[in-house]
């Protein structure tokens with residue numbers, strides 16, 4: 001990670017010190033690069049916790065490895081920084097062990113779709129009640145700019161200097177086809193919108209998949225930049241009911257910059273609920 | 281008093297009731313007050329007509345090993361039994377089908393291959409089964425009837441054991457089996473002229489309380505339930521699968537949750553997640569699965585989260601030999617993964633100690649906030665013993681978490697430095713205990729800290745904690761010395777320990793001055809006791825079921841001298857006879 005200017009942070013801190021939602025912020029200052037989209041995600045997260053009035057000690061955030069992996073240390077709640085790709089299994093075990101806790105799992109695009117890609121289908125089909133936030137900057141940030149599973153075809157990266165030969169995954173389409181019962185997208189430049197989907201995902205009893213489009217300002221100068229995102233992001237153009245899989249799939253395909261809820265299955269029972277039913 | 285010590289093998293092909301006949305024999309002999317140890321071998325391929333052997337040792341005194349060669353071979357299937365003859369003692373007894381349903385091809389009769397010293401009895405197994413039940417299925421029961429008659433076992437008592445075995449089946453199944461047994465018994469009494477001298481008659485055994493007839497996997501599962509296990513995650517693999525299957529039935533009734541995961545990485549990940557959540561959690565696997573779990577073994581140790589992995593060893597490396605026993609994961613259990621990574625390793629030495637090791641493992645993991653690996657092997661997982669009902673763990677074994685005091689919570693440090701290395705652990709949900717766990721090197725508050733001083737201090741803390749575990753370790757089992765010194769000291773671990781202790785006891789009777797040592801605790805190892813023991817022995821012998829002598833390498837490093845190694849990777853459990861032969865040579 002790139003060195004951060006303490007002056008910048010001081011100013012930023014002053015600006016927001018008065019704000020109430022900052023009680024969810026830990027005493028540790030984020031070590032992310034100035035301008036990184038992750039700051040926006042954190043803001044939305046704090047605000048969502050505030051609005052839902054979650055008790056600090058009942059929140060658990062489980063992360064993998066990457067710039068996104070540091071997230072829990074910046075939250076004033078319980079947190080577990082685990083292994084590259086493994087936030088989902090750990091969060092699943094935690095939630096089944098402690099249904100009383102509100103469990104978040106966070107991961108980078110490399111974390112969740114590359115090394116940990118094998119866990120996603122199963123947590124989705126089991127419908128374990130965790131809220132999963134994908135910090136999708138379409139690059140490996142922490143290891144400094146190699147191609148990830150969402151890096152566009154032909155984009156030049158540090159691991160593919162003449163162009164990425166691999167085609168990117170479409171995370172929303174994957175989540176839908178894996179059977180996730182809540183699928184949404186947010187944009188790091190829109191904390192209010194992100195707050196809304198995080199809250200809705202948290203309240204959803206089952207696995208919630210939330211992709212956040214976010215820029216890595218240090219290692220991606222051409223693709224998912226603030227400029228490109230600002231120009232392209234728009235609210236999803238589909239029914240807000242979001243209860244139709246076909247529509248959701250089409251939107252996943254045709255609206256790569258659409259933000260909002262793609263799909264939710266209100267009737268689907270959570271894993272715990274199913275187990276309780278089977279063992280009753 | 282007359283002593284009984286006999287090994288009976290039943291050999292057939294899959295589907296001939298070989299294993300269930302062995303089970304009934306064990307059940308009956310146990311009900312008569314005998315010690316039993318039985319072990320089945322069957323093909324890795326589930327379908328087809330592979331060879332099955334039910335091996336049962338029966339004794340009127342304590343036994344610790346399965347016995348190597350058989351005294352009696354019951355051939356349900358001639359083809360397979362021909363290859364089993366090499367495991368029959370010289371002068372042993374062979375029971376075979378004298379009127380098989382299909383005539384043998386040339387050279388395929390077991391009788392023709394038996395050593396001339398063998399005493400053989402032909403019993404028309406197929407014909408009698410047909411007579412008793414109208415089909416051939418009861419040949420195994422006819423054979424049991426034959427040995428019951430030959431060796432003067434209680435006709436009615438035996439039928440009770442058969443009824444108990446099939447209690448949940450339809451009446452017609454029970455009747456067919458019982459009638460086949462009786463047919464075999466009566467025919468043998470009427471037609472067979474006894475040529476051997478073996479009999480169970482005239483043995484008087486102390487009446488004993490009800491015994492459990494059980495294997496290691498069943499005991500691990502039962503112990504986990506009794507020790508307050510609340511979460512199990514796993515992925516099926518021989519020979520550990522049965523643990524998951526038992527728990528999937530039982531755990532919900534104990535208020536716990538079972539999760540079948542997509543792979544072993546996810547299984548141990550979920551166990552670590554549940555352990556982090558403050559409940560007792562474990563998984564069970566074998567070599568290939570343990571290999572996948574390696575990355576989480578490091579995280580459990582580094583982030584100080586309780587986790588228990590049962591590794592039932594099988595032939596390795598890689599997929600290896602799924603249905604053969606081996607002790608070749610010693611190094612993996614102690615050293616798998618990267619970095620300086622102190623974890624706890626326990627290896628039960630017999631069936632009964634599978635229970636105690638599981639209870640202890642869950643306790644140590646919780647109290648010391650670390651990874652505990654429990655090493656079973658195919659033999660311990662599957663061999664059946666009759667044992668006393670284990671004593672359930674008391675409250676001090678069930679509530680082991682070192683909770684933070686109010687004082688601690690005023691300024692809570694998750695990784696606080698302490699004398700014994702144990703930092704009080706606030707469970708998520710505890711107000712005031714908010715903390716950050718990480719697999720990165722960290723300071724007392726869990727914040728990443730890459731400084732040389734910090735890394736050293738935390739490494740010291742983890743090793744201090746590891747050393748503290750030894751204070752709660754079960755003491756090594758050390759035999760009496762005849763005088764101050766022994767010519768041969770046998771040091772053993774895991775499932776080979778029983779054979780080693782038995783070999784030493786027999787050797788002493790033969791006039792060999794020997795002593796034996798075994799420890800359930802493998803890591804941290806009771807090095808001081810080992811050094812003291814070795815110091816009193818002129819020669820050291822270490823028998824184990826791996827090629828390299830993995831434990832021997834460890835022991836040599838501690839006692840700083842060469843040891844004699846005895847290594848087998850035949851897939852058979854260690855036999856006392858193997859060790860004795862080596863001792864006689866030394």
Ligand SMILES: Cc1ncc(C[n+]2csc(CCOP(=O)(O)OP(=O)(O)O)c2C)c(N)n1
Pocket residue numbers: 065066067068069084107108109110111112135137139140141142143148
């Ligand atoms: C098993 C393993 N392999 C490789 C790494 C090195 N590594 C750390 S983070 C990372 C990629 C991070 O990319 P991403 O998941 O997209 O997260 P970001 O940094 O972009 O937030 C890699 C390859 C590791 N920590 N562990």
Ligand code: SF4
Pocket residue numbers: 001002031032033035036037038067137141142215216217218219
């Ligand atoms: S994701 Fe990129 S911009 Fe953000 S902290 Fe990491 S390297 Fe810096």
Ligand SMILES: [Mg+2]
Pocket residue numbers: 066108109110135136137138139140141148
């Ligand atoms: Mg990334």
